[in-house]
Amino acid sequence: MKRKRKIKKKFIIFSIIGLIVIIGIVILAVFLLNKNSFSVKLVKDLDIEINTEVKVSSLIDNIDNGELVDDITIDTSKLGKKDVKIKIDVDGKEEDYSFKVNIVDTIAPELTFNEEVYTSVGNDIDLVDNVTVSDNSKEEIEVTVLGDYDVNTIGEYELSYVAKDSSGNETKKEFTLVVEDNVERTSKGYVIENRDGVTYIDGLLVVNKTYSLPSWYGDGLTSETQSAFNEMEADASALGLNIYISSGYRSYSTQDTIYNNYVAVDGQAEADTYSARAGYSEHQTGLAFDLNSIDDSFTYTDEGKWVNANCYKYGFIIRYPKGKDDITGYMHESWHLRYVGEELATKLYNDGDWITLEEYFGITSKYQ
Numbered sequence: 533m534k535r536k537r538k539i540k541k542k543f544i545i546f547s548i549i550g551l552i553v554i555i556g557i558v559i560l561a562v563f564l565l566n567k568n569s570f571s572v573k574l575v576k577d578l579d580i581e582i583n584t585e586v587k588v589s590s591l592i593d594n595i596d597n598g599e600l601v602d603d604i605t606i607d608t609s610k611l612g613k614k615d616v617k618i619k620i621d622v623d624g625k626e627e628d629y630s631f632k633v634n635i636v637d638t639i640a641p642e643l644t645f646n647e648e649v650y651t652s653v654g655n656d657i658d659l660v661d662n663v664t665v666s667d668n669s670k671e672e673i674e675v676t677v678l679g680d681y682d683v684n685t686i687g688e689y690e691l692s693y694v695a696k697d698s699s700g701n702e703t704k705k706e707f708t709l710v711v712e713d714n715v716e717r718t719s720k721g722y723v724i725e726n727r728d729g730v731t732y733i734d735g736l737l738v739v740n741k742t743y744s745l746p747s748w749y750g751d752g753l754t755s756e757t758q759s760a761f762n763e764m765e766a767d768a769s770a771l772g773l774n775i776y777i778s779s780g781y782r783s784y785s786t787q788d789t790i791y792n793n794y795v796a797v798d799g800q801a802e803a804d805t806y807s808a809r810a811g812y813s814e815h816q817t818g819l820a821f822d823l824n825s826i827d828d829s830f831t832y833t834d835e836g837k838w839v840n841a842n843c844y845k846y847g848f849i850i851r852y853p854k855g856k857d858d859i860t861g862y863m864h865e866s867w868h869l870r871y872v873g874e875e876l877a878t879k880l881y882n883d884g885d886w887i888t889l890e891e892y893f894g895i896t897s898k899y900q
């Protein structure tokens with residue numbers, strides 16, 4: 533009996549001490565919580581696409597009893613889990629807070645390539661040269677070619693490019709390899725034909741500083757060019773505008789005389805910026821002419837403005853547009869029109885932002 537009572541007494545004492553300790557902890561906890569009682573609620577989706585700009589505020593749904601100190605930008609350059617450390621202002625005191633995000637890559641590589649690749653039969657070709665790959669992960673990504681082809685057999689081969697990033701996102705795109713007889717093509721794939729020394733690109737006669745005409749070529753404006761001009765002239769006239777051809781067809785020998793006269797006055801380098809050498813003038817094609825004053829003043833006349841905005845409807849292009857000197861090899865000539873037909877002229881007009889024949893076909897204009 534005595535022993536039992538002793539045990540009971542001890543038990544009560546311990547219980548009381550235990551209770552005091554628990555109450556103490558609770559009081560301390562309440563005290564601490566009251567002091568720093570902020571809570572952060574994050575958004576549900578903490579997966580972030582690699583290499584995107586993400587501000588930490590966009591991941592926070594709400595902060596109770598506190599404010600974000602710095603809206604830092606998260607480093608998203610590496611895949612995988614990442615600790616984000618932020619500071620929360622709680623009644624003027626900065627508290628640390630951290631959470632995890634997951635940097636992921638869900639976007640497949642992008643491929644840029646020509647859908648048709650041409651090669652002459654027997655010519656080895658590196659098809660991977662035709663494609664450039666980029667990926668949001670900024671990794672080096674290898675491109676492989678899928679499908680069978682034989683560069684020694686003329687034909688069309690349907691192939692695919694395949695690229696995969698380290699997260700397993702894959703892009704597969706089809707292209708055609710054309711193995712053909714020896715055909716010359718421009719950098720944009722248009723066929724270049726040379727018939728008796730005259731160059732046709734995609735069937736269109738082209739003359740510039742790279743492609744010349746033989747001395748015998750030409751005998752006046754072509755009938756198509758003349759009738760297209762007549763139609764344009766009539767429509768302009770109905771609007772009270774007066775346009776006329778000041779210089780139309782010019783033979784090889786006429787051009788030779790003109791060019792040499794300019795060289796005598798200005799020197800060859802200067803003359804080459806505004807006058808063509810014999811054989812290199814569009815005036816010899818019978819498809820080109822100069823209008824009215826043949827100088828820059830034409831640009832600012834009502835006639836010049838109307839011609840610039842409307843000539844494409846009749847099949848004409850401004851052959852040497854403004855700002856394209858390095859491409860065409862000539863300074864801007866608002867007065868020099870070239871007949872190419874309505875379809876191509878409309879494409880080159882490009883809503884007023886003229887594209888040159890050189891850009892369209894992918895050719896140069898440079899004396900050899």
Ligand SMILES: [Zn+2]
Nearest residue numbers: 815821822868
């Ligand atoms: Zn001209």
